Amino acid sequence: MAADVQVDAKGLNCPMPIVKTAQAIKGLASGQLLEVLATDPGSVKDFAAWAKTTGNEMVEQTVDGSVFRFVMRKK
Amino acid sequence: MTVAELPMAAPAAASAPEATPRGLAMICYSGELEKTWAAMILASTAAAMGMPTKVFVTFWGLQTFVKPEKRITGKNWMQKMLSIMSRPGIGHRKLSKMNFLGMGPWMMFTLAKQYGVSKPADLLEAAAAMGVEFVPCQMTMDMFGLTREDLIDGMGEPVGAATYLSYVAEGSAPIFI
Numbered sequence: 139m140a141a142d143v144q145v146d147a148k149g150l151n152c153p154m155p156i157v158k159t160a161q162a163i164k165g166l167a168s169g170q171l172l173e174v175l176a177t178d179p180g181s182v183k184d185f186a187a188w189a190k191t192t193g194n195e196m197v198e199q200t201v202d203g204s205v206f207r208f209v210m211r212k213k
Numbered sequence: 214m215t216v217a218e219l220p221m222a223a224p225a226a227a228s229a230p231e232a233t234p235r236g237l238a239m240i241c242y243s244g245e246l247e248k249t250w251a252a253m254i255l256a257s258t259a260a261a262m263g264m265p266t267k268v269f270v271t272f273w274g275l276q277t278f279v280k281p282e283k284r285i286t287g288k289n290w291m292q293k294m295l296s297i298m299s300r301p302g303i304g305h306r307k308l309s310k311m312n313f314l315g316m317g318p319w320m321m322f323t324l325a326k327q328y329g330v331s332k333p334a335d336l337l338e339a340a341a342a343m344g345v346e347f348v349p350c351q352m353t354m355d356m357f358g359l360t361r362e363d364l365i366d367g368m369g370e371p372v373g374a375a376t377y378l379s380y381v382a383e384g385s386a387p388i389f390i
Contacts, residue, residue, distance in 0.1 A: 151329040153258040157339050160261030178329075182219060191234050192263045199219035206219070 139198055139209055141173030142166060148177045148205060155181050156188050159210075163194065166212045171197070174208045181206055236265040236385035238377065241347075243390060244273030244299070246306035246318055246333070252390040253336035260343035267385070268340075269377040270368075271350035274390075275357065276301040277333075278347065278364050287358035295357060303334045341367055348372055 145162045147155035155176045163172050172194075174185070182199070185208045189196040198209035237259040241252045252268070259266040270278050279286060279301035286296040299307075311317040325332065331339075341347070349364055351371035361371070381387045 149329045150331075153254050153261065153336075154329070154331050157257050157261045157336075157343070160263075160343065161339075188262060196221060199221055200216050201219055202216045 139171065141209055142170040143172050145172065145174045147181075148175050150176070151178055152180055152184070156184055159185075159188070160192075163210070163212055168212055170212050172210050172212065174210070176206045176208070177204050179206075181208075185210075234262060234264050236267070236380065236383075238380035238385035238387050239266070239268045240377065240387070240389045241268050241270045241274035241277070242272050243309075244276045244306060245309040246321065247308060248390050249274075249277050249303065249306050250333050250336075253333045253340060255388065255390070256345045257336045257340040257343065260340055260345045265385070266340070266345045267369075267380055268345060268347045269350060269372075269380075270347055271353050273299075275349060275353045275359065275364075277303050277306060278349065278368065279359065280363065280365055283363055286363050289358065292356075292358035303337060306333065348376070350374075 143162055143166060145158050147158050150158070155174065155178055159172065159174050166172060185199075186196060189210055193213040195211040195213065196208065197211050198207070200207045237255070239252060239256060241249075243249065252274070256266055256268050276296075276299060281302040281304055283301060284296075285293050286301060287293045306318070308317040308321065322332065324330075346369050347367070348369040349371045351373055354360070354371055
């Protein structure tokens, strides 16, 4: 799934992956996809919580070694 | 390396929250480094979650919001003494325990850098950029002899406890740090 914008939050700890994601999604139009790469293991639960609260849809979640990848659709 | 699918959370119900989530009304009371850190993490994250966030800055917390270049603040000798004994500014917070003349904070910042944790000053900047409103306490400003000019730019109008409580009365979640 090709994302419109990518946020590289690898190496960043709580809460910066979420903060950077919130800042990046502002620039997207409704329906566009945002991809986030993170290494913080806490981000798995955090991104689910963030998507639920903000209403943005989590469309894909994968892990490659120690890198977590989240694809979200802007509401 | 194989790419594994992670279990997805249950899809949000049809009645997913379309409206703005509940707001956060924080009291930033402490000027200690570790509590300032926690306050800035929560303020920036709340804004990232789309929660309308206001931070009422009072007592020692207000020292954190003094411009970094200010060294001595206050009008009378007692107010000046307070700022000399406890240097204001977000970059000069001390740990409540194990401060050891700055050795403790130095270790905290070194560990933070090592583990990708942002400093309170960076989190404050991010929070302000995302629309968090920092509101100074008028009474604390009077008592410590602080002027609007002493405080960092972009703060709200100074208010009192009743204004803070009106945020809570209107539904924002209170947090005291």
